[in-house]
Amino acid sequence: MxxxxxxxxxxxxxxxxxxxxxxxxxxxxxxxxxxxxxxxxxxxxxxxxxxxxxxxxxxxxxxxxxxxxxxxxxxxxxxxxxxxxxxxxxxxxxxxxxxxxxxxxxxPSPSAFASMMDDIDLETAVIAAQTGTIQAAHVATMEGATLVEYPTPDETVAAMRSGEADAVLSDKDYLIPVVEESSDVSFVGDDVPLGxxxxxxxxxxxxxxxxxxxxxxxxxxxxxxxxxxxxxxxxxxxxxx
CATH class of the missing domain: 3.40.190.10 (Periplasmic binding protein-like II)
Structure with a gap:
């Protein structure tokens, strides 16, 4: 009823x-x-x-x-x-x-870091995130890390692959297929609850x-x-x- x-x-x-x-x-x-x-x-x-x-x-x-x-x-x-x-x-x-x-x-679902580097130190890394997202705002609060912003999520992953960034931070749901379909990309660090x-x-x-x-x-x-x-x-x- x-x-x-x-x-x-x-x-x-x-x-x-x-x-x-x-x-x-x-x-x-x-x-x-x-x-x-x-x-x-x-x-x-x-x-x-x-x-x-x-x-x-x-x-x-x-x-x-x-x-x-x-x-x-x-x-x-x-x-x-x-x-x-x-x-x-x-x-x-x-x-x-x-x-x-x-x-x-x-x-609320977690955000996650992905990288091609196994021994990455996220606290001092260059981290790509999409412009205007909660992930970009989070990286900006990480003392020692450097934020690089891109207009689209695909560009953040491309920046990591090209070496412009050491890692990418995005919604984990978005990154799961990226990691699963790549032999050289993996999740690093802890998940980050945001939003x-x-x-x-x-x-x-x-x-x-x-x-x-x-x-x-x-x-x-x-x-x-x-x-x-x-x-x-x-x-x-x-x-x-």
């Missing part, structure tokens, strides 16, 4: 939001597998594509996908280029000063739309489908609800 009533609430809120706008534009990076990436047909794919489509279905909203570079993804939300961000964005107090988050749709999980971000002036998606996320937690997606796309070892 609880699930039925919640589903009705989601549909009711979705109908209200749909009256306010015909299409909800979902902004993502399209360069952060397995969360989001561009497939061979040029379409947004990955965990967040499937999740976003299901949330829109449950909220009875028509949605379209927009890609945007990570370093300007929040400014372009605020300026109205799309209506929500669903792009592997961790919930942090600093971001909450600018945007309004839903509840998290992934639990409050990943959520959708909205303009602070759009509380009704945020609440609509928040209710849809809760419905997926309640019926277990969100955990199923996490296992399918992020792996059985990834934190679940």
């Amino acid at each position: 609880k699930k039925i009533l919640l589903g009705a609430a989601v549909m009711a809120m979705g109908a209200g939001a749909a009256l306010a706008q015909d299409v909800v534009r979902l902004g993502t990076e399209g360069a952060y597998p397995p969360y989001n990436y561009i497939d061979d047909s040029g379409e947004v794919a990955g965990f967040e594509r499937v999740l976003g489509d299901e949330l829109c279905k449950r909220a009875e909203l028509t949605c379209e996908w927009v890609t945007n570079d990570w370093d300007s993804i929040i400014p372009n939300l605020v300026s109205g280029n799309y209506d929500a961000i669903i792009a592997g964005m961790s919930i942090t107090p600093e971001r909450e000063e600018v945007v309004a988050f839903t509840q998290n749709y992934t639990p 409050g999980g990943i959520g959708m971000a909205f303009r602070q002036s759009d509380p009704e739309l945020r609440e609509t998606f928040d209710a849809a996320i809760q419905s997926m937690k309640d019926d277990g489908t969100l955990n199923e997606l996490i296992v399918e796309y992020l792996g059985a070892d990834s934190p679940k609800f």
